[in-house]
Amino acid sequence: MKRTLFAASALLLSGSLAQANEGQWQPAQLAKLGDQLQEVGISLSAEQLANPLAFPLNAVTSLGYCSGAFISPDGLIITNHHCGYGMVQHNSSADNNLIDKGFIAKARSEELPGGPQERIYITRAIDDVTQEVLAQVGDKTGKARFNAIEDATKTLIKACESDAFTRCQVRSFHGGLSYQRITQTMFKDVRLVYAPPAAIGKFGGDVDNFEWPRHTGDFTLLRVYVDNNGQPAEYSPDNRPFNAKHFLHINGNGIREGDGILLAGYPGSTSRYRLASEVTYAKDWLYPTQAADYRQTLAIIDQQSQGHPDWAVAYASTVASANNRLKKLEGLMDGFKHTDIAAIKARKEAELPSQARLQTLEAALTKAQPQWQRQWYQQQARRSALLDTAIALYRNALERQKPDSERKAGFQDRDQAMLAGAVKRLDSRFVPQVDQAIWQAKLTAYLASRYRDPALDALLPIKDGKADLASLYQHSTLVDNQARLALLTAAPATFEQSQDPLLKLAVALLPRVLADEAEEEQTDGQLSSLRPAYMEDIIAFNEARGLPVYPDANGTLRVTYGSVDGYTPRDAVRYRPFTSVDGILEKEGEGDFAVPAPLKAAIQARRFGDYEKDSLSPIPKWYCGLVPCQDPEPFNSVPVAFLSSADTTGGNSGSPVMDGQGRLVGLNFDSTYESITKDWYFNPEITRAIHVDIRYVLWLLESVYPAPNLLDEMVIEKE
Structure with missing residues (x-):
């Protein structure tokens, strides 16, 4: 009782629950961050989190372009809808458009091949190979240096890849100051299990992309298959589900404002150590040129696809990716106008001894x-x-x-x-x-x-x-x-x-x-x-x-942490950290804001079950009866999405968001518009990541587009 009273008092006095927590940490670095992790409410030890082969990091997967996590012992993976979009498109046609209507495999025999290029990767070793690379490079420069690095990389990879399903890569860190060899198990039989209709998985479309408040059910379920000996294999109807030694349990009660979270995944790239002149180059030429190119390409595809629904399906994944990149470029250009990142970097450069x-x-x-x-x-x-x-x-x-x-x-x-x-x-x-x-x-x-x-x-x-x-x-x-x-x-x-x-x-x-x-x-x-x-x-x-x-992101396993918190994007505006299903009906309209009939009916009937939350405030209802304060604002709905102060970027899409015990509470899928420039400069005041709330996912699987067979194989904890 005293501890709860103290915590509530601290939250009231602090005004804002958190600033963003900068750092896309390599697992080994976490061993030195124990105090910071405990401060935000992470009970897992720093030593455990520093081991990529231990729980929970060994449940985190890579798709090669997105992240995900095992959520059952039978190889079931959760990732974003936009990450699985290509697999949905691969199995769609004008006559059977799974993008629009969604897909549910009622039995494992109905699960669909993801496509010839789809892979799932699990990291099983990280080795420092700096000496091996630099010994071959010596003092070479130019093309000779590039060739020497490539030759050293190929030699290290060849020594590592003992079979067709061991995939190794050598990545540079800090611009080539150090090198690591990453050894992964590669799975090639990846199947589509569940995808909500695009009206849920892409609700709000490109209008809402990078925006808050957000109401997108951005999730998809996949499954990894192996041969009868339990080994990775080419696709075969005789293959069986992979036995995942470690998988994430799900916190069915979810989280509240102020709770600490962990986020792990494979972020693609950031430019936080780039020079002021590189910011100027991107701002003045690269980004405007790329944005114009994307606009032109999208216009051509749209024009050519008129009257050809099969063409629209063929280019659906291309269009989705291009629209996402275009919106990010526009956010970067706007962000450069609002914050002079080049000047900030120039001042720091001037201070170098x-x-x-x-x-x-x-x-x-x-x-x-x-x-x-x-x-x-x-x-x-x-x-x-x-x-x-x-x-x-x-x-x-x-x-x-x-x-x-x-x-x-x-x-x-x-x-x-x-x-x-x-x-x-x-x-x-x-x-x-x-x-x-x-x-x-x-x-x-x-x-x-x-x-x-x-x-x-x-x-x-x-x-x-x-x-x-x-x-x-x-x-x-x-x-x-x-x-x-x-x-x-x-x-x-x-x-x-x-x-x-x-x-x-x-x-x-x-x-x-x-x-x-x-x-x-x-x-x-x-x-x-x-x-x-x-x-x-x-x-x-x-x-x-x-x-x-910490090194700039480079597609390797990273961990970030933070707290559930809103933010203030501009004067007199404060965004709360949760959205609800009621907001879906508030946004209902034509096109990307159309609400599927089953979802609308469930919301209107208040058929929420255990997933309705009366409050998501960290302050207990009884507290304001003891201490003068404003009563916690009621929620009385199902949470759809939430904000956190975690440090993310592209490639973190699909990254599992975990509570302090390592249980799944959400999936990362976006950042706020004001946060887009974090690839270049991290502003702790306004940087927020957007996550789909696991309670919304579970509610959809249970009550709207039911998949009881999938719920049965998950471990859902409700304290």
């Missing part, structure tokens, strides 16, 4: 940026999914003539299955007419740019100064999937002697593609020799001032 390393890196970046701009436009000139595939297939034929160790990364034996998957997947995500229209627009933009190159022009399909593509698509056999698949094992002569217009173009363009690649690698190699030295200065600077020191 030594300027020499900074100035050397700055000079190299100044030289590289015009090169990147030129290459961007010239690469646009060949912007075609079909042409890209033809070039990749021809290069693969050439690389396969070499010993495996001498092949370019991406074309080794270990890469052949993924390459084949990409070719197969094109069949369900490609329409020749749409691809041609996109290429026509991009090539036209190149022709109007100041980066035209006569040598490149001579290779491209240009007639009378204009793009001339129609005959390429009309006379190429590559529009047929079987023809593309046959080229996976073809000899170089097959391409070089072909009269197919797209294959002839691929053969002609490949030397130019390789020259561009070599130029990029020359620059990357130079920067990889300069950035580590600069990072040594930055790390020493931060450590001397007690500032957080």
